Every structure is written in structure tokens, then in C-alpha cells.
Amino acid sequence: MILKNKKILITGASSGIGQAIAMACAQKRATVIINYRKNLKGAKQTLEEVEKHSKGFIFQADLTNEKQIQKMFTGIANKTGKIDILVNNAGDAQPGDFFNNQNWQDQFENIFFSALHTSQKFLGQNKKSPLRKILNITSYYGTIGGGNPEFFAYSVAKAALASMTVALAKTDGKILVNAVAPGYTWTPPWEGISVAEKKICEAKVMINRYVTANEIAHAVVSILENNAITGQIITVDGGLSLQKLEKK
Numbered sequence: 001m002i003l004k005n006k007k008i009l010i011t012g013a014s015s016g017i018g019q020a021i022a023m024a025c026a027q028k029r030a031t032v033i034i035n036y037r038k039n040l041k042g043a044k045q046t047l048e049e050v051e052k053h054s055k056g057f058i059f060q061a062d063l064t065n066e067k068q069i070q071k072m073f074t075g076i077a078n079k080t081g082k083i084d085i086l087v088n089n090a091g092d093a094q095p096g097d098f099f100n101n102q103n104w105q106d107q108f109e110n111i112f113f114s115a116l117h118t119s120q121k122f123l124g125q126n127k128k129s130p131l132r133k134i135l136n137i138t139s140y141y142g143t144i145g146g147g148n149p150e151f152f153a154y155s156v157a158k159a160a161l162a163s164m165t166v167a168l169a170k171t172d173g174k175i176l177v178n179a180v181a182p183g184y185t186w187t188p189p190w191e192g193i194s195v196a197e198k199k200i201c202e203a204k205v206m207i208n209r210y211v212t213a214n215e216i217a218h219a220v221v222s223i224l225e226n227n228a229i230t231g232q233i234i235t236v237d238g239g240l241s242l243q244k245l246e247k248k
Ligand SMILES: NC(=O)c1ccc[n+]([C@@H]2O[C@H](COP(=O)([O-])OP(=O)(O)OC[C@H]3O[C@@H](n4cnc5c(N)ncnc54)[C@H](OP(=O)(O)O)[C@@H]3O)[C@@H](O)[C@H]2O)c1
Pocket: 011, 012, 013, 014, 015, 016, 017, 018, 035, 036, 037, 038, 039, 040, 061, 062, 063, 064, 089, 090, 091, 092, 093, 110, 114, 137, 138, 139, 140, 181, 182, 183, 184, 185, 186, 187, 188, 189
């Protein structure tokens, strides 16, 4: 699929990976619809970068609120017409153990139900389109074997999103659905960690460094351009999942 002039909604595009995906899509001359929740300044920065290459629009919505999702889709339809591609990127990773029921509730709302409800609204519009695409940002923690008990609900909610990716891809060959599962990727949430903690994370990765947001964005764009990939979870983790062996 040529992304030029395609309308792409990227959720959580005010920061980090979503911002990088927005910029990569703009470089392909797509029309980029930037969703944000609280960070208007970040959304405006994304728009400024997008407009160096293409057209862009900003829409605020907290995606844990179905009414706000509906309002966003109505606003988008009025402004640009129906969208072609949805990138479900928005999400906050919150630590919590197995017994923390508030954390289960919050993370399923923030990671899974937000993407489910946004996808439902997206698929409810533009039904006559010959080809539509959804790209979900999951996580290495949501892969089989990658679950992290310190981020219990987050890991399981991302695994649910990965499972939804595969099941939804089986419903209709005119809706291609894939996921990119990042490993440790250097974005604002990591900026608070100490040098020692950063070194511990880097030591687990084959490439000995964090993945960049641009590397995730390039994987996303390659998948969106390809019309033969569907139902896949592509892990982009620098080899974190390879369980690097201790050097002797
Ligand atoms: N960085 C990593 O190491 C890593 C690894 C695996 C997976 N991921 C996934 O990658 C995605 C992006 O993460 P990031 O590292 O780029 O973090 P980030 O810089 O904190 O960006 C998160 C984005 O999600 C938005 N967001 C969160 N909850 C939202 C909601 N309820 N409604 C609308 N927008 C919401 C935020 O919007 P506002 O700031 O405007 O509120 C922000 O734009 C997340 O799904 C995350 O789980 C990241």
C-alpha cells in the first residue's frame, strides 16, 4: 500500500513511539491524525514535524472513555473524512503485582479496552473501503515467555491485545491487522531511571542498547506498506527475547 494521501490515525502521538510513527508516516506523505490525552504541547510538536512533509490534525481524547472516542471519530470524519489506517499505540506501563486489582482494572482499560473500542469505532466506518489496516503496539512483555510479574497486568493486557490482533486478522481479508512488540525502547517514561538501572537493562539486550523510537516507527511503516502481512506480531527488541547468555 502506498501511504501517500492515506489518512492514518495514530493514538498517543504526543510522545515517544507514537510521535516517531507520526513523523515516519508524514515522511511517506500520509495525512497524519495525531491523538493525545493530556500532552497538548507534545501533540503540537508532533504536528510541527508532520507539517514539514505532509498534512496533520490533532484530536484530543482519553481512549479509556468511549464517549471521547466517539467524539474524536465524529470530529475526524467532519474534518478529513474517513480514515484508512489505525495505529493503536497509546498506553502507559504501570507496575503492579498479581494481587493488585486496581492495577488490573486500570491497565486493562488503558492498554486493552482503549484499543478494542478504538478499533470497533474504526471498523464501524469506511466499510466499503477495499483495504483497511490496524497496527497495534504491543510489547515484548506481552509475548509468550516475556511476561513480567512486576508489570503483571500490563503484560497480560498486552498479551490480550496481541491475541486480538491475530483473531481480528482472521475475520476479513480486507482488514489487515498486525502488531509490533517493542522491547526496551528509549522514550520519555525511561528518562527517570538511574544510570545503574539503565545499564542493567542494556546488559539484557543482544545489541547492548535500547531500541530507538525511530526503529519501531520504521518497522511499523514497512508493515503498513506491505499488503501481504496480516495476523503477525513482529518483535523489535534488539534481541531482548533471546535471553542473552552471561559472558564468561
Ligand atoms: N518504551 C518502551 O520501552 C516500550 C516497550 C514496549 C511497549 N511500549 C508501548 O509503546 C507505546 C508507547 O509508549 P512510549 O514508550 O512511547 O510512552 P510515552 O512516551 O509515555 O507515550 C505514551 C503515549 O500514550 C498516550 N496515552 C496513554 N494513555 C492514553 C489514553 N488513555 N488515551 C489517549 N492517549 C493515551 C500518551 O498521551 P498523553 O501524554 O498526551 O497523555 C502518550 O502520547 C505504549 O503502548 C507502550 O506500552 C513501549
